[in-house]
Amino acid sequence: MANPSILNEENLKLGAEIFCDSLASEGVDIIFGIPGGVLLPLYDKINTHGKKIRHILPRHEQGGGFAADGYARVTGNVGISIGTSGPGATNLLTAMANSMMDSVPTIYVTGQVMEDMMGTDAFQETDVVGMSMAIVKHSYFVTHAKDIARVMKEAFHIANTGRPGPVHIDFSKDAWLTKATGEIPEEINLPGYTAIPETSADSEIQKLEGLLEKDGVKPLIIAGHGIEISRAQKELLEFAEKHNIPVANTLLGLGNFPQGHPLWVGMIGMHGDAVANVTADSANLIIGAGMRFDDRITGELNDFIDGVTFVHIEIDNSEINKNVPIELPLLGDAKDVLSRANNLLSDHNYTDWLEQIKKWKEEYGFLDFKFNPINDEKFLSQPRIIKMISDITEGEAIVAGDVGRNQMWLGRFYRFKHANSHLSSGGLGSMGYGLPAAMGAKLGAPDREVWTTTGDGGFMMNVQELGTLAEHNIPVKIAIMEDSSLGMVRQWQNLLFKGNLSHSEFKNPDFVALANSFGIPAWRATTYEEAEHAIHEARKVDGPTLITFMVDPDEHIFPMVPPNTPLRDQALRNEDLTGKDHGTI
Amino acid sequence: MEQYNYELKTTVENQPGVLARMTIMLRKFNINIKSMEIVEPEGDKSIYEIHMVIESPKEDVSVVLKKLERLVPVILVEYKRID
Numbered sequence: 047m048a049n050p051s052i053l054n055e056e057n058l059k060l061g062a063e064i065f066c067d068s069l070a071s072e073g074v075d076i077i078f079g080i081p082g083g084v085l086l087p088l089y090d091k092i093n094t095h096g097k098k099i100r101h102i103l104p105r106h107e108q109g110g111g112f113a114a115d116g117y118a119r120v121t122g123n124v125g126i127s128i129g130t131s132g133p134g135a136t137n138l139l140t141a142m143a144n145s146m147m148d149s150v151p152t153i154y155v156t157g158q159v160m161e162d163m164m165g166t167d168a169f170q171e172t173d174v175v176g177m178s179m180a181i182v183k184h185s186y187f188v189t190h191a192k193d194i195a196r197v198m199k200e201a202f203h204i205a206n207t208g209r210p211g212p213v214h215i216d217f218s219k220d221a222w223l224t225k226a227t228g229e230i231p232e233e234i235n236l237p238g239y240t241a242i243p244e245t246s247a248d249s250e251i252q253k254l255e256g257l258l259e260k261d262g263v264k265p266l267i268i269a270g271h272g273i274e275i276s277r278a279q280k281e282l283l284e285f286a287e288k289h290n291i292p293v294a295n296t297l298l299g300l301g302n303f304p305q306g307h308p309l310w311v312g313m314i315g316m317h318g319d320a321v322a323n324v325t326a327d328s329a330n331l332i333i334g335a336g337m338r339f340d341d342r343i344t345g346e347l348n349d350f351i352d353g354v355t356f357v358h359i360e361i362d363n364s365e366i367n368k369n370v371p372i373e374l375p376l377l378g379d380a381k382d383v384l385s386r387a388n389n390l391l392s393d394h395n396y397t398d399w400l401e402q403i404k405k406w407k408e409e410y411g412f413l414d415f416k417f418n419p420i421n422d423e424k425f426l427s428q429p430r431i432i433k434m435i436s437d438i439t440e441g442e443a444i445v446a447g448d449v450g451r452n453q454m455w456l457g458r459f460y461r462f463k464h465a466n467s468h469l470s471s472g473g474l475g476s477m478g479y480g481l482p483a484a485m486g487a488k489l490g491a492p493d494r495e496v497w498t499t500t501g502d503g504g505f506m507m508n509v510q511e512l513g514t515l516a517e518h519n520i521p522v523k524i525a526i527m528e529d530s531s532l533g534m535v536r537q538w539q540n541l542l543f544k545g546n547l548s549h550s551e552f553k554n555p556d557f558v559a560l561a562n563s564f565g566i567p568a569w570r571a572t573t574y575e576e577a578e579h580a581i582h583e584a585r586k587v588d589g590p591t592l593i594t595f596m597v598d599p600d601e602h603i604f605p606m607v608p609p610n611t612p613l614r615d616q617a618l619r620n621e622d623l624t625g626k627d628h629g630t631i
Numbered sequence: 632m633e634q635y636n637y638e639l640k641t642t643v644e645n646q647p648g649v650l651a652r653m654t655i656m657l658r659k660f661n662i663n664i665k666s667m668e669i670v671e672p673e674g675d676k677s678i679y680e681i682h683m684v685i686e687s688p689k690e691d692v693s694v695v696l697k698k699l700e701r702l703v704p705v706i707l708v709e710y711k712r713i714d
Contacts, residue, residue, distance in 0.1 A: 363701075
């Protein structure tokens with residue numbers, strides 16, 4: 047029986063106040079949001095009620111969503127973004143899908159019209175819960191203050207336990223204006239939700255011993271984003287060294303294994319390192335750790351599977367057997383599984399296999415530009431610019447990539463020294479991610495140097511966030527690879543569609559003048575001397591800066607494994623692809 | 632194209648939208664629902680059973696049904712092949 051005194055009207059709190067208190071009790075220090083009609087009762091409390099939480103007003107909800115996602119990736123805390131009903135909510139959908147595909151702990155808050163207006167096609171009414179269901183880990187619709195404290199507690203729990211992901215909460219305007227005690231329930235009652243649905247016993251982990259000891263075994267670890275989410279870098283390193291197994295990274299896994307380590311074979315996949323691809327092609331025991339065998343890393347699937355035994359270290363049991371048949375699933379949190387494996391298994395070595403990989407590293411010029419033909423005559427080369435930024439920042443920076451060729455070159459030629467420092471829209475592949483994600487990352491890690499390297503196409507998709515960076519003087523260093531082209535589309539058109547550049551070229555504004563109009567210092571680099579000078583100058587500025595590098599639109603990223611092609615048939619130069627029939631693509 | 636039929640018995644939390652979440656997940660894998668019954672429990676009204684017959688373009692539905700079970704309000708998914 048509740049104490050009757052707390053039911054007095056004066057002891058009740060508005061829903062808007064309960065929401066603010068919930069954020070404070072979860073330790074939230076920053077939120078990204080744009081107010082609108084149905085959110086005004088909330089915004090009336092956000093800057094006045096209770097503990098002050100920093101609020102950043104992005105210039106578009108998608109920018110705010112990506113910023114929350116970037117913030118979450120570097121801090122491990124839940125990123126929060128808010129949009130109003132209707133367009134504010136639909137603008138957040140892309141960011142929700144992005145957080146879902148890459149398992150990023152986020153809460154997306156949207157406003158909704160009054161409950162009694164719902165279904166009337168009221169002004170700015172959209173069924174955003176209906177729209178988001180397919181692209182979030184879970185969603186709620188809240189119409190009354192009495193549910194807010196419980197829903198918020200559950201949302202934080204769901205977003206950041208097990209395999210993390212986005213939770214969407216849609217609040218009707220009534221939710222802010224009604225009153226309740228706001229008491230936070232002690233227990234979470236979610237009978238259908240188990241953060242880690244299955245955990246493999248030690249006896250399962252010990253089965254790995256038999257696989258590692260088979261005659262002629264050629265093992266490879268493919269380490270993905272799950273290692274970083276689980277903070278299992280140390281355990282991964284110990285595991286790899288204990289058994290002397292080479293390690294390839296997925297795009298999102300880059301940084302979770304030391305990149306100068308002799309066991310590292312680079313990034314695997316469509317535009318991965320040639321060495322990682324030939325290693326995967328020859329390996330007959332593949333241990334996937336915190337990754338999901340995405341089509342961008344397997345190449346032609348049947349060929350990838352053929353003759354290979356797969357082990358999958360994975361927190362989400364519904365990923366097992368999704369794309370490849372798993373002989374030995376090792377379920378659970380990667381840190382837990384790897385640390386138990388490190389205690390349970392004996393040491394191994396694969397001398398001949400490692401010797402072969404060493405030869406491939408020499409043959410393919412591992413980590414150098416051998417397979418990136420450079421056109422230095424007229425333009426700058428993107429990979430050289432990325433390497434220059436990597437060298438000057440000594441691999442210490444957080445770098446948010448955008449999507450396309452620039453994204454692949456960032457993965458290939460920035461030598462990340464730290465985990466959770468490479469931000470990329472990996473699964474969704476959403477252009478426009480880089481700039482706002484870097485903004486969120488810098489706000490989450492103010493002591494780190496933060497860059498975004500982006501194509502001009504992607505940059506223009508969220509260019510409005512220059513305004514947010516300038517207003518709050520957020521020191522994000524922007525590096526635009528300017529080629530007036532949708533670069534990856536152009537590469538495919540050049541190589542697979544006989545050079546028909548259908549709608550992939552465009553005219554840019556003067557990026558230096560544009561940045562200056564926001565009060566942001568900017569440089570244009572047309573030579574390597576100018577590029578180096580600009581990078582050094584930008585780093586001296588305690589605020590946002592922009593450099594636009596005039597790069598070659600026809601420099602292609604290699605290797606390239608065209609869709610439905612085995613990894614071993616990776617193209618290493620233009621001639622490997624031109625003139626061939628790619629009719630099945 | 633050949634279809635594979637399964638009978639599903641799902642145990643779910645009784646709340647608006649559960650069915651929508653489930654049908655969205657099935658549609659993602661191009662699975663059709665042939666029949667469906669929502670069974671009201673005799674005692675505890677917070678947990679319901681939903682029975683379905685589905686037809687899938689792929690014979691192996693184990694991953695899809697694991698994904699279905701991972702939906703937050705879905706507690707348990709049991710299934711058997713019926714053709």
